Amino acid sequence: MGGFFGVASKSDCIFDLFFGVDYHSHLGTKRGGMAVYSPELGFNRQIHNIENSPFRTKFEKEVLTMKGNFGIGCISDTEPQPLIVRSHHGTFAITTVGKINNIDKIVDKIFIKNHSHFLETSSGINATELIAALINQKDNLIEGIRYAQKVIDGSITMLLMNEKGIYAARDRFGRTPLVVGKKEDSCCVAFEEFSYLNLGYSDLKELGPGEIDIITPDGAKMLAAPGDKLRICSFLWVYYGYPSSKYEGQAVEKVRYNCGKHIAMRDNVKPDIVAGVPDSGIGHAIGYSNESHIPYARPFVKYTPTWPRSFMPTIQEKRNLIAKMKLIPIRQIIEGKNILLIDDSIVRGTQMRETTEYLYSAGAKDVHVRSACPPILYACKYLNFSRSTSDMDLIARRVIAKREGTDSLEIVKEYLDPDSVKYNEMVEEIRAQLNFTTLRYNRIDDLIESIGIDECKICTYCFNGKE
Ligand code: SF4
Incomplete structure (x- = not known):
């Protein structure tokens, strides 16, 4: 960005x-x-x-x-x-x-x-x-x-x-x-x-x-x-912006609490604790916890004193290892627990899968995953969005292409409605691939309400293809 x-x-x-x-x-x-x-x-x-x-x-x-x-x-x-x-x-x-x-x-x-x-x-x-x-x-x-x-x-x-x-x-x-x-x-x-x-x-x-x-x-x-x-980028509130940021008068931290609240209001699982993936998932998790009255906890913390960007080797394999090494699990919080984990988004799915595996290997019983934004179906064409550059980077698009045998944009539209059978089958397929206990995404109407400004002033292209 x-x-x-x-x-x-x-x-x-x-x-x-x-x-x-x-x-x-x-x-x-x-x-x-x-x-x-x-x-x-x-x-x-x-x-x-x-x-x-x-x-x-x-x-x-x-x-x-x-x-x-x-x-x-x-x-x-x-x-x-x-x-x-x-x-x-x-x-x-x-x-x-x-x-x-x-x-x-x-x-x-x-x-x-x-x-x-x-x-x-x-x-x-x-x-x-x-x-x-x-x-x-x-x-x-x-x-x-x-x-x-x-x-x-x-x-x-x-x-x-x-x-x-x-x-x-x-x-x-x-x-x-x-x-x-x-x-x-x-x-x-x-x-x-x-x-x-x-x-x-x-x-x-x-x-x-x-x-x-x-x-x-x-x-x-x-x-x-x-x-x-x-058409201000809605992702600024969900992921890019620092918690202390404010755009169009709407504070990032407040919007994240609202997203978490909306997800909790529609949810039906009863986890022992609610956690957020550091850093941007934390605000969403606090919002969920406040609404559901399920305690917020930190099953892992980031080791921040020396890690930020220091010693990043150029070999990708090592970069991934070092990215993981920044997160330290707290076993006594994780062991035997039914955890609900919120992140800002699920883009390729690889990071969330690794985080979940990490929780399972530290003794978690269940990991329910929630995304603070809807499934990302279109790669951003307005900003240099570092996490994805093409539609086929996106796990939701890959799942649709596999199900339908085509990457047609007309078909993708059939997966936009969160109340439709196709949408729910897509979510279930992503859940199964990434090995989550359950998976739910925030709805676009709830995201817009969470941001709190007029829908026509917000860019939601990556979720619904609306220019
Ligand atoms: S497409 Fe998505 S990431 Fe790009 S500007 Fe619009 S909302 Fe932001």
Whole structure:
């Protein structure tokens, strides 16, 4: 997914920038970057690989050496960024969050045709560079940003910094959030609203879908008005967002309690304890436990003091082992117990199966699994959703394809209704494959009610294919 943070200040902004970006570390694992600008020193930028050690460790030196009044930084799950670009708009730094499905088409149609070129990297064309190049196709920055928003298929939210301030532009349909905070002599802009609270900022505004503002130390000025169609990602509340996050005024932790509550209200099993898969499953489990009055417990805990992302070998086999080694079972809580385990979602099913096996091997009698969101039937085409890239990665789709002997999208629609026979047979097949005692998913209507905003403002494409 990825996230970003920017600051415009009357004094040096590096302290706020460093911690503001660091508070987005839950959104990505590949690259971290910061770019600053000051009238005296111009632009300066640094990017580090954060796959093996976190942003904060990697940027220890830069927080002492970089200086500037304006700054933008990111945690990227994909390409290295921010980039610094020189064009007829002058010099600017840019960072983006989103996904572009039509990169090849754009490059062929708009750039190759005009005898321009792009550098191919081992992971393809840098999407942020492509956005900058699209912006440079137009006479001014606002027209350029609007143009980029229009031609890309997918989603894009961006920060662009020049000597005037930080241009903040939210995705055309607001798939990802963009919020502005204010304190004396500084203004900041972030993906995650909670990222600036401990830095002394308070909420100033949330940008609407497609809105473009310029952020200066004095505040945010709207340069292009928002559109009327919002489709914010529902997965932000279920999985991506940190528990302290809030989107469209709705707190992640509260939404997770609501999801757990709804699952409990429809459930009929009587487990001894309710548990959540750390970290995002915990809020859902608390909600279930509060509603059902079945005690919440932690059959395993994460060993957090030294493990986060340290020493991750590149061999997949070892990575899986190390991912498991972070979880330590507490046998006295598990042995002989009938456990209800909630996770945010079941994507491929492999992780949940491993977790369940782990509980059985530690002495659990039964493991009932609950998913806080409905079966995922369509791979996300709007964000770089790290857990699945194609429909056939999804266990629900694989089960349907096996049952029906076809992967036809028309057939998939027959599995959407949670009251239908086909839906229930699909769930039973997944349960049997993954060796759970019982399996239930949250319903889409309950998920929408849990989020608490108008259904037409939420993206639920991965659950029901609705664009
Ligand atoms: S398809 Fe799913 S993960 Fe992607 S933006 Fe929509 S709700 Fe979020």
